[in-house]
Amino acid sequence: MRKPIIGVMGGSKASADVYELARELGERIAQQGWILLNGGRNAGVMAASAEGAHLAGGAVIGILPDKTARRSSPHLDIAICTGIGEARNVINVLSSDVVIACPGKLGTRSEVDFALHYKKTVIALQFDLGESYDVYKRRLQLLDAESPREAVELTAAVIAELEDLDSK
Amino acid sequence: MRKPIIGVMGGSKASADVYELARELGERIAQQGWILLNGGRNAGVMAASAEGAHLAGGAVIGILPDKTARRSSPHLDIAICTGIGEARNVINVLSSDVVIACPGKLGTRSEVDFALHYKKTVIALQFDLGESYDVYKRRLQLLDAESPREAVELTAAVIAELEDLDSK
Amino acid sequence: MRKPIIGVMGGSKASADVYELARELGERIAQQGWILLNGGRNAGVMAASAEGAHLAGGAVIGILPDKTARRSSPHLDIAICTGIGEARNVINVLSSDVVIACPGKLGTRSEVDFALHYKKTVIALQFDLGESYDVYKRRLQLLDAESPREAVELTAAVIAELEDLDSK
Amino acid sequence: MRKPIIGVMGGSKASADVYELARELGERIAQQGWILLNGGRNAGVMAASAEGAHLAGGAVIGILPDKTARRSSPHLDIAICTGIGEARNVINVLSSDVVIACPGKLGTRSEVDFALHYKKTVIALQFDLGESYDVYKRRLQLLDAESPREAVELTAAVIAELEDLDSK
Numbered sequence: 149m150r151k152p153i154i155g156v157m158g159g160s161k162a163s164a165d166v167y168e169l170a171r172e173l174g175e176r177i178a179q180q181g182w183i184l185l186n187g188g189r190n191a192g193v194m195a196a197s198a199e200g201a202h203l204a205g206g207a208v209i210g211i212l213p214d215k216t217a218r219r220s221s222p223h224l225d226i227a228i229c230t231g232i233g234e235a236r237n238v239i240n241v242l243s244s245d246v247v248i249a250c251p252g253k254l255g256t257r258s259e260v261d262f263a264l265h266y267k268k269t270v271i272a273l274q275f276d277l278g279e280s281y282d283v284y285k286r287r288l289q290l291l292d293a294e295s296p297r298e299a300v301e302l303t304a305a306v307i308a309e310l311e312d313l314d315s316k
Numbered sequence: 317m318r319k320p321i322i323g324v325m326g327g328s329k330a331s332a333d334v335y336e337l338a339r340e341l342g343e344r345i346a347q348q349g350w351i352l353l354n355g356g357r358n359a360g361v362m363a364a365s366a367e368g369a370h371l372a373g374g375a376v377i378g379i380l381p382d383k384t385a386r387r388s389s390p391h392l393d394i395a396i397c398t399g400i401g402e403a404r405n406v407i408n409v410l411s412s413d414v415v416i417a418c419p420g421k422l423g424t425r426s427e428v429d430f431a432l433h434y435k436k437t438v439i440a441l442q443f444d445l446g447e448s449y450d451v452y453k454r455r456l457q458l459l460d461a462e463s464p465r466e467a468v469e470l471t472a473a474v475i476a477e478l479e480d481l482d483s484k
Numbered sequence: 485m486r487k488p489i490i491g492v493m494g495g496s497k498a499s500a501d502v503y504e505l506a507r508e509l510g511e512r513i514a515q516q517g518w519i520l521l522n523g524g525r526n527a528g529v530m531a532a533s534a535e536g537a538h539l540a541g542g543a544v545i546g547i548l549p550d551k552t553a554r555r556s557s558p559h560l561d562i563a564i565c566t567g568i569g570e571a572r573n574v575i576n577v578l579s580s581d582v583v584i585a586c587p588g589k590l591g592t593r594s595e596v597d598f599a600l601h602y603k604k605t606v607i608a609l610q611f612d613l614g615e616s617y618d619v620y621k622r623r624l625q626l627l628d629a630e631s632p633r634e635a636v637e638l639t640a641a642v643i644a645e646l647e648d649l650d651s652k
Numbered sequence: 653m654r655k656p657i658i659g660v661m662g663g664s665k666a667s668a669d670v671y672e673l674a675r676e677l678g679e680r681i682a683q684q685g686w687i688l689l690n691g692g693r694n695a696g697v698m699a700a701s702a703e704g705a706h707l708a709g710g711a712v713i714g715i716l717p718d719k720t721a722r723r724s725s726p727h728l729d730i731a732i733c734t735g736i737g738e739a740r741n742v743i744n745v746l747s748s749d750v751v752i753a754c755p756g757k758l759g760t761r762s763e764v765d766f767a768l769h770y771k772k773t774v775i776a777l778q779f780d781l782g783e784s785y786d787v788y789k790r791r792l793q794l795l796d797a798e799s800p801r802e803a804v805e806l807t808a809a810v811i812a813e814l815e816d817l818d819s820k
């Protein structure tokens with residue numbers, strides 16, 4: 149079995165609180181032995197989650213919008229240079245087994261939309277998407293988490309289900 | 317000056333009411349002499365808006381997710397076959413001078429998100445995006461319209477501003 | 485029936501001779517009532533073929549690699565802003581009924597490769613692709629033309645065949 | 653320093669000889685401690701090179717054209733699901749430090765073209781691209797290799813140069 153890939157989305161600008169949230173999330177993902185995937189840039193939630201995972205010994209893949217890795221986080225193990233701009237947001241979610249959305253704006257919202265569209269489970273970590281998304285909560289496709297720890301527990305449960313499906 | 321391109325987004329499934337809404341919108345866009353751009357498929361708001369514009373003598377461009385035009389609306393003048401799936405949603409909004417969002421689900425939301433991200437004006441036609449988007453309403457980047465007629469009037473005002481900017 | 489879309493590929497740098505070749509080609513495509521599609525930039529074969537077609541009253545679509553139309557030819561009727569860089573070369577060929585390749589370098593070669601891969605007919609106008617492509621000549625999928633006039637005659641024959649197939 | 657990423661391109665159909673060539677190449681890439689990147693499908697040179705690298709303990713990334721990993725090689729460590737079809741060929745080369753082209757047809761040629769366009773060094777392993785590419789050989793941007801061993805030796809020299817550049 150391949151290692152699970154956990155997509156971490158979130159704003160390219162992050163307050164100190166959100167930075168720490170994403171850093172701890174990255175750390176906990178690494179501690180589970182999962183691969184962390186994000187948008188790869190050296191900014192905001194991307195930089196924070198990569199740092200957390202990398203310093204905890206985990207593997208980090210960045211899917212960059214750019215043609216080169218010049219603007220990438222120094223904590224990536226693998227830089228995928230797409231050159232297709234924000235259209236790469238689709239790749240971020242298609243390549244992730246589970247998507248965790250940290251606070252962000254329009255780019256992050258587009259990734260949540262695509263993830264739900266492609267039937268991925270999305271965990272919203274301290275990120276209120278608004279009432280329009282309640283229908284996805286009722287279907288248990290969108291889950292709320294208050295802490296990185298809770299986000300990782302929910303992720304573990306989703307992965308266990310996916311592996312169970314795969315083995316059938 | 318090139319003719320304005322108006323992007324019409326909306327669900328690939330449409331109720332009879334939404335179908336008629338999008339059809340009338342297409343018709344009114346054509347009557348203004350604008351080019352209508354949509355996702356090109358022969359389904360939902362895409363099919364309806366193409367039909368309305370085409371039968372009123374307007375030009376219609378469809379940006380298809382597919383490699384061929386087999387699933388395209390018969391009312392397209394030009395079928396752009398991208399072969400890049402839903403990543404083409406980014407192209408839809410980047411190529412539009414103004415985006416009008418008819419009722420839709422996650423795909424339509426991703427297009428609204430990208431459009432706002434890229435600083436396009438978005439007109440939500442009978443489409444409630446939720447309170448999370450109020451910030452864009454306050455900036456007048458997101459406008460509500462109750463009817464195709466109102467959507468077209470708002471669009472005309474935005475285009476006049478864009479042309480005014482261009483001429484400076 | 486939709487109007488045929490003829491893709492004109494070629495270098496973003498063009499000698500005076502190649503510029504005139506592409507300009508005349510654009511002119512002749514417009515005179516046939518066909519739509520000309522190219523890469524949209526205001527450079528080389530793109531600029532020349534757009535100019536020729538536009539000044540002869542034809543319709544021109546440019547599929548730009550860029551997020552905006554700032555670098556586009558002034559002779560486009562429709563600027564499709566993809567924002568996906570050279571990955572848009574795939575869209576150029578998928579959207580064309582026939583591809584005419586004027587002299588160019590690696591970008592043009594990639595378009596010829598994709599066009600042949602997707603089973604499009606390619607007409608090489610004063611463009612020697614090398615012996616490696618002889619297999620496609622033997623299959624009549626790759627045709628040589630010495631002049632814009634010959635390229636347009638060959639294109640007309642291919643379109644007639646495609647329309648014949650469609651009507652069956 | 654990140655580990656070098658070596659892109660291995662080649663046909664999705666491979667004779668027994670080419671399969672063994674690509675398998676050995678993958679093995680030797682893994683033995684160097686480099687990461688192997690390819691198109692990810694369970695076919696031809698992709699399958700062979702993934703198998704060789706994986707069984708030798710190396711890391712393998714597949715950049716799939718598909719929305720899911722259903723058609724991927726079982727020997728991938730990481731499956732990047734792009735959903736953008738053959739437009740992903742651009743990503744393959746942009747993400748590779750060096751590109752090794754095994755025998756292939758049009759898809760492989762498009763990757764060589766993009767790689768040279770983006771100023772990557774390309775090593776053609778038993779793959780004759782034709783005289784049109786001699787100009788890139790003279791510039792030492794395109795190198796011929798007769799065996800996987802030679803391809804890896806040439807790759808090592810290119811990587812040493814790149815690392816030397818980076819450290820300046």
